Amino acid sequence: MTSLLVIIVLVLLAVALWQLTKIFDLTQVGSSSDDSQVASDNDNNIQGYVMFGFLAFIYIFTIYGLLKWGGLALHTPASEHGLLVDNLMNITWVLIFVVQFITQGLLYWFSFKNRGHKDKKALFFADSNKLEAIWSIIPSVVLACLILYGLYAWNNIMFVDKDEDVIEIELYAQQFKWTARYAGQDNVLGKANVRLIEGINTLGVDMSDPNAQDDIIVSELHIPKGKKIHFKMRSQDVLHSAYMPHFRAQMNCVPGMVTEFAFIPTYTTAEYRELPFMVEKVSNINKLRSEKSTELVAKGGTALDPYTFDYLLLCNKICGASHYNMQMKVVVDTPEDYKKWLSEKTTLAQDIKAAAAAEKPAEGAGATTDSVSTIAKDTVKAVIDTVKAAVAKVAMK
Amino acid sequence: MSAEAHDHDHGHDHHEHEHHHKDTFITKYIFSIDHKMIAKQYLITGIIMGIIGIAMSLLFRMQLAWPEESFKIFNVLLGDKFAPDGVMANDIYLALVTIHGTIMVFFVLTAGLSGTFSNLLIPLQIGARDMASGFMNMISYWLFFLSAVIMLSSLFVEAGPASAGWTIYPPLSALPQAIPGSGTGMTLWLVSMAIFIASSLMGSLNYIVTVINLRTKGMSMTRLPLTIWTFFVTAIIGVISFPVLLSAALLLIFDRSFGTSFFLSDIYIAGEVLHYQGGSPVLFEHLFWFLGHPEVYIVILPAMGLVSEIMATNSRKPIFGYRAMIMSVLAIAFLSTIVWGHHMFISGMNPFLGSVFTFTTLLIAIPSAVKAFNWITTLWKGNLQFNPAMLFSIGMVSTFITGGLTGIILGDSTLDINVHDTYFVIAHFHLVMGISALYGMFAGIYHWFPKMYGRMLNKNLGYIHFWVTAVCAYGVFFPMHFIGLAGLPRRYYTNTNFPLFDDLQNVNVLITTFALVGGAFQLVFLYNFFSSIFYGKKAVQNPWRSTTLEWTTPVEHIHGNWPGEIPHVYRWPYDYSNPNHDVDFVPQNVPMKEGEEVLHH
Numbered sequence: 001m002t003s004l005l006v007i008i009v010l011v012l013l014a015v016a017l018w019q020l021t022k023i024f025d026l027t028q029v030g031s032s033s034d035d036s037q038v039a040s041d042n043d044n045n046i047q048g049y050v051m052f053g054f055l056a057f058i059y060i061f062t063i064y065g066l067l068k069w070g071g072l073a074l075h076t077p078a079s080e081h082g083l084l085v086d087n088l089m090n091i092t093w094v095l096i097f098v099v100q101f102i103t104q105g106l107l108y109w110f111s112f113k114n115r116g117h118k119d120k121k122a123l124f125f126a127d128s129n130k131l132e133a134i135w136s137i138i139p140s141v142v143l144a145c146l147i148l149y150g151l152y153a154w155n156n157i158m159f160v161d162k163d164e165d166v167i168e169i170e171l172y173a174q175q176f177k178w179t180a181r182y183a184g185q186d187n188v189l190g191k192a193n194v195r196l197i198e199g200i201n202t203l204g205v206d207m208s209d210p211n212a213q214d215d216i217i218v219s220e221l222h223i224p225k226g227k228k229i230h231f232k233m234r235s236q237d238v239l240h241s242a243y244m245p246h247f248r249a250q251m252n253c254v255p256g257m258v259t260e261f262a263f264i265p266t267y268t269t270a271e272y273r274e275l276p277f278m279v280e281k282v283s284n285i286n287k288l289r290s291e292k293s294t295e296l297v298a299k300g301g302t303a304l305d306p307y308t309f310d311y312l313l314l315c316n317k318i319c320g321a322s323h324y325n326m327q328m329k330v331v332v333d334t335p336e337d338y339k340k341w342l343s344e345k346t347t348l349a350q351d352i353k354a355a356a357a358a359e360k361p362a363e364g365a366g367a368t369t370d371s372v373s374t375i376a377k378d379t380v381k382a383v384i385d386t387v388k389a390a391v392a393k394v395a396m397k
Numbered sequence: 398m399s400a401e402a403h404d405h406d407h408g409h410d411h412h413e414h415e416h417h418h419k420d421t422f423i424t425k426y427i428f429s430i431d432h433k434m435i436a437k438q439y440l441i442t443g444i445i446m447g448i449i450g451i452a453m454s455l456l457f458r459m460q461l462a463w464p465e466e467s468f469k470i471f472n473v474l475l476g477d478k479f480a481p482d483g484v485m486a487n488d489i490y491l492a493l494v495t496i497h498g499t500i501m502v503f504f505v506l507t508a509g510l511s512g513t514f515s516n517l518l519i520p521l522q523i524g525a526r527d528m529a530s531g532f533m534n535m536i537s538y539w540l541f542f543l544s545a546v547i548m549l550s551s552l553f554v555e556a557g558p559a560s561a562g563w564t565i566y567p568p569l570s571a572l573p574q575a576i577p578g579s580g581t582g583m584t585l586w587l588v589s590m591a592i593f594i595a596s597s598l599m600g601s602l603n604y605i606v607t608v609i610n611l612r613t614k615g616m617s618m619t620r621l622p623l624t625i626w627t628f629f630v631t632a633i634i635g636v637i638s639f640p641v642l643l644s645a646a647l648l649l650i651f652d653r654s655f656g657t658s659f660f661l662s663d664i665y666i667a668g669e670v671l672h673y674q675g676g677s678p679v680l681f682e683h684l685f686w687f688l689g690h691p692e693v694y695i696v697i698l699p700a701m702g703l704v705s706e707i708m709a710t711n712s713r714k715p716i717f718g719y720r721a722m723i724m725s726v727l728a729i730a731f732l733s734t735i736v737w738g739h740h741m742f743i744s745g746m747n748p749f750l751g752s753v754f755t756f757t758t759l760l761i762a763i764p765s766a767v768k769a770f771n772w773i774t775t776l777w778k779g780n781l782q783f784n785p786a787m788l789f790s791i792g793m794v795s796t797f798i799t800g801g802l803t804g805i806i807l808g809d810s811t812l813d814i815n816v817h818d819t820y821f822v823i824a825h826f827h828l829v830m831g832i833s834a835l836y837g838m839f840a841g842i843y844h845w846f847p848k849m850y851g852r853m854l855n856k857n858l859g860y861i862h863f864w865v866t867a868v869c870a871y872g873v874f875f876p877m878h879f880i881g882l883a884g885l886p887r888r889y890y891t892n893t894n895f896p897l898f899d900d901l902q903n904v905n906v907l908i909t910t911f912a913l914v915g916g917a918f919q920l921v922f923l924y925n926f927f928s929s930i931f932y933g934k935k936a937v938q939n940p941w942r943s944t945t946l947e948w949t950t951p952v953e954h955i956h957g958n959w960p961g962e963i964p965h966v967y968r969w970p971y972d973y974s975n976p977n978h979d980v981d982f983v984p985q986n987v988p989m990k991e992g993e994e995v996l997h998h
Binding site: 009010013014017020021024035036037038039043044047048050051054057058061062065069070072073074084085088089092095096099100103104106107108110111114115116117120121122123124125126127128131132135136139140143146147150151153154155157158159174175193194195197204233236237238239241243245246248249250251252254255256257259281284285288289292304305307309312314315316317318319320321322323324325327 | 487488491561562566567568569572575576577661662663664665666670675676677678679712713714715717718719720721743744745748751752755756759760762763766767769770771772773774776777778779780781782783784787788791794795798799802803805806809810811812814815817818819853854855856857858860861864867868871872875876878879880882883884886888889890891892894895896897899900901902904910913914917918921933934937940941971973974975976981
């Protein structure tokens with residue numbers, strides 16, 4: 001259906017084009033049989049008016065865009081530094097719109113106003129130091145202000161004070177999923193390296209590190225409102241980027257190094273859902289989704305689930321074929337809910353113990369059939385793993 | 398003709414000898430060492446690559462507007478493997494995005510634009526018989542051709558072409574386990590680019606040497622047309638930055654093929670730990686953008702030069718602030734080499750470096766603003782002749798401003814955090830360097846077509862081409878700012894996995910519609926271009942009544958450019974509507990009148 005529409009549009013355009021050529025040809029009829037293919041006075045006149053029309057198009061399209069799509073832009077920031085970012089952004093936008101309005105206006109107005117005529121002569125105006133000084137100095141001053149504000153904000157956002165009371169969380173990226181590791185009671189993340197990945201320990205946490213004993217691994221990120229969260233990012237395979245648009249937060253995850261970003265969430269998920277703009281946005285999205293669902297059901301497909309808002313962590317650095325679906329739900333809780341949620345989680349050390357315990361009886365059962373070969377294999381594997389782990393530890397040091 | 402040239406020519410005898418041999422088809426059209434023919438070869442190759450690059454963008458735009466829908470055209474063009482049942486596969490989407498970027502940036506806007514017009518205009522406008530080394534020029538073109546062929550051949554590799562984005566960041570580009578395109582496809586990409594860089598360096602060195610050594614008598618540096626200034630400076634940036642990309646590519650080849658660890662470290666993929674240890678992907682990003690950023694100026698500066706020249710001619714007015722234009726080109730060129738870090742604010746590099754790069758980046762706005770205001774002032778009180786080239790020049794200034802202004806947001810590290818790698822970036826750079834450079838290229842083609850082919854392009858088709866393109870270019874890229882501000886990441890095969898983005902789908906459909914219409918109307922240009930080569934109206938020697946030297950050569954191309962002596966130059970290139978003269982243009986080779994004052998523009 002849509003392809004048919006596209007074809008129809010193209011056909012109509014071809015017809016329009018053909019008609020336009022005819023119109024342009026006709027406009028040439030009156031003005032002598034000049035076919036030099038150099039613009040004539042008549043061309044200058046027509047094109048001058050079209051220039052003016054195009055200026056109108058730019059202005060109207062801008063205003064239309066602002067009204068129609070302005071609401072799509074990310075709204076209220078959900079983090080403390082987000083206010084600073086958005087404030088700078090808004091100042092910059094005002095500047096941009098003013099400059100855009102004036103310069104485009106002048107450009108097309110001059111084009112229209114000075115459209116050529118054979119009896120006219122242009123003004124020989126080759127340079128003016130005064131004018132050039134004006135438009136070097138004004139941008140310099142304005143930009144100096146923006147740079148200073150920007151650098152002030154940047155320093156506030158990017159440099160995490162070592163003595164600050166923060167919650168340490170690791171974001172771990174791999175094709176195509178996110179995992180989070182909480183530092184636990186001691187608030188220190190245990191060492192980790194991909195060379196230590198084994199079985200249930202999918203993040204390669206070094207279990208011989210005392211700091212690692214209380215680390216907790218989860219696949220849904222919960223953070224408390226009002227507390228500074230210090231994220232440390234790692235990647236297992238290729239570059240990824242941890243992008244949390246609502247918090248105005250983003251940092252690449254780079255294999256072989258640990259990157260960091262910190263922010264203070266200011267709205268819980270529940271509070272953010274209740275903000276008027278979000279209520280409106282979600283109801284609009286659900287309207288679109290139910291329309292789509294009707295269409296899908298008519299075609300024999302399954303209907304889409306209705307949408308409720310959740311903060312998201314998206315991958316924003318091309319990372320492979322399924323890059324487009326690498327996401328993790330982020331939940332901002334009240335501090336109490338957060339504590340409760342975290343206390344229900346088991347530590348990685350407990351998980352590993354439980355997994356080992358679960359494996360033993362299974363192994364015992366299997367041993368009766370071909371015990372000798374299995375045991376031999378296991379021993380060899382264990383030896384190799386020990387050696388591997390030792391090598392990795394040396395490498396890490 | 399040759400005998401006469403011999404009498405007057407100083408030091409270009411080796412060219413003259415060739416006139417005694419009759420050109421065969423091969424020496425004239427294929428292995429030509431004549432700069433005008435090489436320019437045409439660059440142009441045609443660039444146009445063909447442009448058709449492929451733009452067609453790719455239309456395909457993935459269709460996927461974005463109507464995600465995972467079946468289109469017959471996908472099946473026809475991409476085949477059963479890449480588009481089973483006419484539905485584009487997800488890794489092929491990334492491959493198309495990657496190759497679109499590569500082709501447009503390097504093969505169309507670097508080689509196709511700068512290669513064409515540097516070759517055509519440098520000797521003609523400075524008054525030289527040919528490039529300093531015609532032979533090297535020929536090799537430069539054929540290496541470019543070879544690299545284009547290799548790049549296109551990578552499309553037919555079994556696992557698909559390179560698909561790690563045109564920036565080919567490792568480890569994604571280094572590991573075939575990470576994405577199929579990083580196998581043979583990536584190898585071909587790297588080989589093609591290595592050859593391309595060799596070609597570009599040979600071209601650039603030739604341009605630099607020619608501009609420095611082969612200017613005709615009287616053609617001082619401050620009498621050079623701005624086109625030549627921009628080509629000259631572009632060539633210098635190319636020579637400085639392209640070798641760095643070559644080294645990055647070589648190290649990446651080592652990592653891929655010989656097991657070194659320049660860019661890779663601590664990787665666990667497909668169930669096993671790889672041996673790489675101690676490398677850093679961030680190092681690759683630094684090396685890549687050390688070229689990558691100057692590259693965008695390599696793309697836009699020649700367009701700026703062409704636009705300045707065309708605008709002055711068609712305004713019948715001197716370009717406003719000739720020396721300020723030169724100074725701003727030099728300032729942009731210098732700054733362009735120290736701002737690359739603004740692509741890496743959130744790459745994990747030290748935030749302090751981010752501050753430095755914010756500072757240098759925003760400084761670029763100053764020379765850019767000077768240029769924009771000077772162009773606008775050039776139009777003021779002019780006698781504007783709206784030839785199609787002039788329309789494209791005005792369009793270029795317009796998109797350069799619109800796209801450039803959002804650079805203030807992206808260049809600011811604080812603001813970049815949240816719009817980095819979203820559609821906002823796509824909108825910004827397509828307007829400021831993609832569309833603007835394309836407009837510059839179209840302007841150049843419309844303006845110098847008579848010089849290249851001795852015939853005129855049809856102006857009415859030119860008008861249609863411009864206006865539809867102008868509306869569609871804004872129609873495509875203006876709404877993209879909004880979906881970028883909504884947080885929509887680039888390089889997503891489909892957005893349907895995020896209900897959050899459901900309300901952006903209508904905008905995506907609109908963008909694609911504009912893109913399809915705009916793409917279709919490029920056929921008007923192609924028809925005009927190819928039919929005018931053979932059937933266009935015969936051009937007169939100086940159709941635009943321009944002052945520069947290329948219009949003093951005969952319409953019919955000859956080896957050595959001028960049948961007689963090379964003209965001498967007596968004045969700057971922008972004596973339009975000079976009140977001391979009755980005619981509204983005084984070519985550079987016209988001696989000063991008695992008592993005419995030499996102005997220091």
